[in-house]
Structure formats: C-alpha cells, structure tokens
Amino acid sequence: MIAPKLDSGAALGFFWEVFRARPLVFISLSVWWVAVFLVLGVTQVVMTSEEVALLAAAEASGDDAAVFQAMGPYLLKILLFSSASMVISVFLETAWLRLFMQGRGNPVFPFRLGAEEGYYLLTMLVLAVAYIFAYVIGGGLIFAIVFGLGAIGGEALSVAALVLGAIAFVFFLLAFLVRVSPALAMAVNQRKFVFARAWNGTRKMFWPLFGCYLLAVIIGL
Structure with a gap:
C-alpha cells in the first residue's frame, strides 16, 4: 500500500484556487474576521477597564487581600468574555471550513447555525478534554520518572531526566x-464526529504534517 503524501505546494495552490473560485466570499470572511475580533478586543478593554483600574490600585497599595478581592470580578468578566469569543469563533471557523472544504458561502453573511456548527463545537470540546487528559497523564508520567530516577541516581540524574x-x-x-x-x-465536511478517523488518517503522514506546522510556526514568528 502506497503511503499518502502531503504536497505543501499543492496546498498553497489550493488556497489560491479557493480564492479565485469564490473571491467575494473569501474577502467577506476576511473582513468579518478582522471586524469581529476588533470589536471583541475593544469590548474587552471597555468591559474590564474598571476592574483593571481597581486591580492596579490594589497592587500599588501592596494589600494582598485587596488584590484578591479585585481579581474576582475581573476574572469573572474575562471568563464570560472568553466563552462568548469561543462561541463566535465556532461560526467563523465553520464558515472558513465550509468555504475551503465545500466551496460554499454567502458573500454577505456567511454564517449560519446548523449541523456543521454543532459537530464542530462537539469535536472542539472533545479535543479539549482529550488534550487536558493527555497533558495530565503525560505530566504525571514525567513527574513519576523524574522522581524515581532522582531517588535512585541522585540530583544529576534527576536533572538530566527532567530535561529529557x-x-x-x-x-x-x-x-x-x-x-x-x-x-x-x-x-x-462530513457532518459527523470523526475523531477516530482523523487520528487514523494522519498515521502515515505524521512527519510531513508536523514539518508543515513547524514551518508555519517559524514563518509566523
């Protein structure tokens, strides 16, 4: 069986093909994206300005109790704002994926509430839980190994094990x-929960994908 290949050049070409096929939708989504996050950023600053001022004053006074008291309302607003931003991002991301995966989208208002948004949100929540689980399990294993090696081989071996x-x-x-x-x-694209299929589908093209993501991060920096 021939292993699938990831052609980064073809991926960039596909990006251009989508733009050429649906330029109005592409531009509309880009404008919506910038506008939405600009509004969200300004709204966050306005909504939390009072709490930020109170927190700064509490920190300047050196009163730890006042600092913790001021942090409560601030963190509550940040939590509410982050939750709203996550919901909005579901509609934005789904609209982009609908354009790239299916070539569909309204050039004026490309958002809607349907099965695609529901499965996107479900998948995102499952991925978040799975990531937290992997983080806890992986971190626990590393801690156990470092602690065990430290008890056996002393500080030097423990430090080396910690780094590795x-x-x-x-x-x-x-x-x-x-x-x-x-x-x-x-x-x-498939309007279903496909976590296992996504996991299995990347098994034979892990390194090309990893390299592309790494390159994207480097370019982004």
Missing part, C-alpha cells in the same frame, strides 16, 4: 495535536 522528560512531553503533546488536526475540518 520535558522535551519528550512537549513532543508528545505536539504529536497528539498533529494527529487530530484534521478532526475539525472533517467534522464540518
């Missing part, structure tokens, strides 16, 4: 994210 363990832990988390990376797009 941290590197392995980061790679483990990145590998998990790469393996499940198509899940959201597949959920929108």
Whole structure:
C-alpha cells in the first residue's frame, strides 16, 4: 500500500484556487474576521477597564487581600468574555471550513447555525478534554520518572531526566495535536464526529504534517 503524501505546494495552490473560485466570499470572511475580533478586543478593554483600574490600585497599595478581592470580578468578566469569543469563533471557523472544504458561502453573511456548527463545537470540546487528559497523564508520567530516577541516581540524574522528560512531553503533546488536526475540518465536511478517523488518517503522514506546522510556526514568528 502506497503511503499518502502531503504536497505543501499543492496546498498553497489550493488556497489560491479557493480564492479565485469564490473571491467575494473569501474577502467577506476576511473582513468579518478582522471586524469581529476588533470589536471583541475593544469590548474587552471597555468591559474590564474598571476592574483593571481597581486591580492596579490594589497592587500599588501592596494589600494582598485587596488584590484578591479585585481579581474576582475581573476574572469573572474575562471568563464570560472568553466563552462568548469561543462561541463566535465556532461560526467563523465553520464558515472558513465550509468555504475551503465545500466551496460554499454567502458573500454577505456567511454564517449560519446548523449541523456543521454543532459537530464542530462537539469535536472542539472533545479535543479539549482529550488534550487536558493527555497533558495530565503525560505530566504525571514525567513527574513519576523524574522522581524515581532522582531517588535512585541522585540530583544529576534527576536533572538530566527532567530535561529529557520535558522535551519528550512537549513532543508528545505536539504529536497528539498533529494527529487530530484534521478532526475539525472533517467534522464540518462530513457532518459527523470523526475523531477516530482523523487520528487514523494522519498515521502515515505524521512527519510531513508536523514539518508543515513547524514551518508555519517559524514563518509566523
């Protein structure tokens, strides 16, 4: 069986083909994206300005009790704002995926509430829980190994194990994210929960995907 290949050049070409096929939808989504996050950013600043001022005053006074008291309302507003932003991002991301995966979208108002948004949200929540689970399990294993080696071989071996363990832990988390990376797009395209299919589908093209994501991060920096 021939292993699938990831052609980064073809991926960039596909990006251009989508733009040429539906330029109005592409531009509309881009404008919506910028406008929405600009409004969200301004709204967050306005909504939390009073709490930020109170928190700054409490920190300047050196009163720890006042600091903790001021943090409560601030963190509550941040939590509410983050939740609203996450819901809005579901509609934005789903609209983009619908354009790229299916070539569909309204050039004026490309958002809607349907099965695609529902499966996207479900997949996103499952991925978040799975990531937290992987983080806890991986971190626990690293801690146990470092603690055990420290008890056996002393401080030097413990430090070496900590460094190597941290590197392995980061790679483990990145590998998990790469393996499940198509899940959201597949959920929108197929209108079903496809976590296992996304995991299995990236098994033979892990390294090309990993390299592309790494290159994208480097370019982004």
